[in-house]
Amino acid sequence: MNEQLQPLKKPVRTGKAGRSGTQDDIVYAHIFEAILEQRLAPGTKLSEEALGEIFGVSRTIIRRALSRLAHESVVLLRPNRGAVVASPTVEEARQVFFSRRMVERAITELAVEHATAEQLNELRQMVREERDSFSRGDRGAGIRLSGEFHLKLAEAAGNAPLISFQRSLVSQTSLIIAQYESGNRSHCSYDEHMQLIDAIEARDVNQAVSLMMHHMDHIDSKLNLDEDSASDDLHAVFSHLLQTKKRGGIAPLKG
Amino acid sequence: MNEQLQPLKKPVRTGKAGRSGTQDDIVYAHIFEAILEQRLAPGTKLSEEALGEIFGVSRTIIRRALSRLAHESVVLLRPNRGAVVASPTVEEARQVFFSRRMVERAITELAVEHATAEQLNELRQMVREERDSFSRGDRGAGIRLSGEFHLKLAEAAGNAPLISFQRSLVSQTSLIIAQYESGNRSHCSYDEHMQLIDAIEARDVNQAVSLMMHHMDHIDSKLNLDEDSASDDLHAVFSHLLQTKKRGGIAPLKG
DNA sequence: TTTGCATTCTTTGTATACAAACGCATAATC
DNA sequence: GATTATGCGTTTGTATACAAAGAATGCAAA
Secondary structure (H helix, E strand, O other): OOOOOOOOOOOHHHOOOOOOOOHHHHHHHHHHHHHHOOOOOOOOEEOHHHHHHHHOOOHHHHHHHHHHHHHOOOEEEEOOOEEEEOOOOHHHHHHHHHHHHHHHHHHHHHHHHHOOHHHHHHHHHHHHHHHHHHHOOOHHHHHHHHHHHHHHHHHHHOOHHHHHHHHHHHHHHHHHHHHHEOOOOOOOOHHHHHHHHHHHHOOOHHHHHHHHHHHHHHHHHOEOOOOOOHHHHHHHHOHHHOOOOOOOOOOOOOO | OOOOOOOOOOOHHHOOOOOOOOHHHHHHHHHHHHHHOOOOOOOOEEOHHHHHHHHOOOHHHHHHHHHHHHHOOOEEEEOOOEEEEOOOOHHHHHHHHHHHHHHHHHHHHHHHHHOOHHHHHHHHHHHHHHHHHHHOOOHHHHHHHHHHHHHHHHHHHOOHHHHHHHHHHHHHHHHHHHHHEOOOOOOOOHHHHHHHHHHHHOOOHHHHHHHHHHHHHHHHHOEOOOOOOHHHHHHHHOHHHOOOOOOOOOOOOOO
């Protein structure tokens, strides 16, 4: 049985988990966080019953959370075969980044136009939290907060469909970063985030868009997507063999 | 009890409904079609039990279909209060059109680059069906097919996140057109669709993008979003009183 | 030894029973 | 007569039982 989720607080009803609210929100947030922190490796099977036991809820709730994660392409839902953690390919990663460039440009332009002082303050606060997470070595939280910054920016832009699309793109990007980011160099995006806020506050569209595009460049230059992806492809091909351990060996073929 | 869905084929298991596949796909397609054809007016409550009875499936299936429709903002899901057909406001419509312009431009550029001869043939076939629907007066099917054309174009562009976003935008646009399109002039988009295919086949990016942008202009110029929206706002405000009849009077206040 | 088939077992898919929340109506009080 | 409290009915939210589809295992035959 899969034990990788047990470190999570078991009596979930207390309402921790970064996101308050309903049970499926909590389950969703926990699973997503576990994926980002690589406690759940790509390809890992997510059994409904096991998850239900771990979180102390019925399969109904788990199913909703998985369905939501599937809609954001963070897990793959195979009919009659259950859910697995998604293993985005290099090509899929490229498509996500293409869409993100398009969306981030639009969001930046709208944010320059519409962001309020209060929203800018909240954004600054988020960047500080992001920096703190990285400085205390919490990579999973850092990646998540970095994503939440971009989502908050989308909210400041004030276009509902764009916010919803951005949510999905950010989730996928986080998974891609967790899977492909080279070396152990930290993500370090908080500095660029701060500059971006400054440009938006100054209502300087050109500067803001330019910073955002460079930010996008930096993010994917840190990834190992650059054609020398043989080892990564191999990893993806055999990911169903990797039994979740962070850097332990492969489990014996028959358990 | 709401009778507006009964005209739909009752033994759904036979697998009609434009979309083959699983039960929730069928239920989803039927409800969506009913909304487009305005057999279900904005604001109409969608009771899980009633729908389950109509389609001969359990609330589990209905719930999934409603959840999907909610994710595409075609129905509104209020916690503990059930689902209602969405009533997009003028502002929401504007936001959808903003996003669509952005997405359609990107899709057109990618389609010029990637569309295969086979895909172009399929697109032409879809436009013919769209024209036939309008010429025989089937407005609901016409709006739906027009939407499916744009979705197919997104598939030809070959970017997965973009396809998924486009699906949601097209659904919302269809609802907006059904709700706001002025007069009874038919939608008449098939001509522009054909020209667009020609430009894509000729690999003429500038011409294709230009046609697409004009197409977008035409679509929203046909809508009554232009500030004189008092009557439309009124309609939205009182939509919970309109008891689904196509142009019959309002139901007595106590049913 | 290996391959194909049948049986068993596990896991997902669907329906339904039960609990909780909400809205409406009635009634009582100010 | 208006307003608030309370009870009832309806509808949604959650858990669970049952059905069905896959995967795994063991056996038999080549």
